[in-house]
Amino acid sequence: MSDFVAVAHPAEVPDPGSMLVEVEERLVVLIHAAGHWYALDDVCTHDGGPLSEGPIDADAKTIACPRHGAKFDIRTGAALTMPATKPTVAHEVKVDGDQVLVRLKSGS
Numbered sequence: 001m002s003d004f005v006a007v008a009h010p011a012e013v014p015d016p017g018s019m020l021v022e023v024e025e026r027l028v029v030l031i032h033a034a035g036h037w038y039a040l041d042d043v044c045t046h047d048g049g050p051l052s053e054g055p056i057d058a059d060a061k062t063i064a065c066p067r068h069g070a071k072f073d074i075r076t077g078a079a080l081t082m083p084a085t086k087p088t089v090a091h092e093v094k095v096d097g098d099q100v101l102v103r104l105k106s107g108s
């Protein structure tokens with residue numbers, strides 16, 4: 001199982017906002033929304049769009065792909081709207097003092 005990896009200082013990411021980080025050579029979008037933290041693969045499952053460049057809706061708990069607008073649930077990675085039909089991968093996040101840490105989903 002992967003370990004938690006420190007990726008950011010909490011103050012680096014506005015709320016709502018996101019930041020592209022690298023965890024064990026994998027690109028992950030770290031998301032801060034309504035006081036909570038989430039992490040998804042930075043890959044839209046429609047055609048590989050960079051989710052880290054898409055808008056976040058903190059109330060609806062979604063992030064939209066900047067390419068063709070597919071929305072994903074920031075909590076689970078579930079694809080909510082077309083043209084994406086498959087989920088992206090959601091990873092674990094925790095805040096410990098002045099660090100935000102991400103642990104890659106095992107087997108992902």
Ligand code: FES
Pocket residue numbers: 044045046047048049065066067068069070082083084
């Ligand atoms: S690449 Fe993301 S919606 Fe098409």
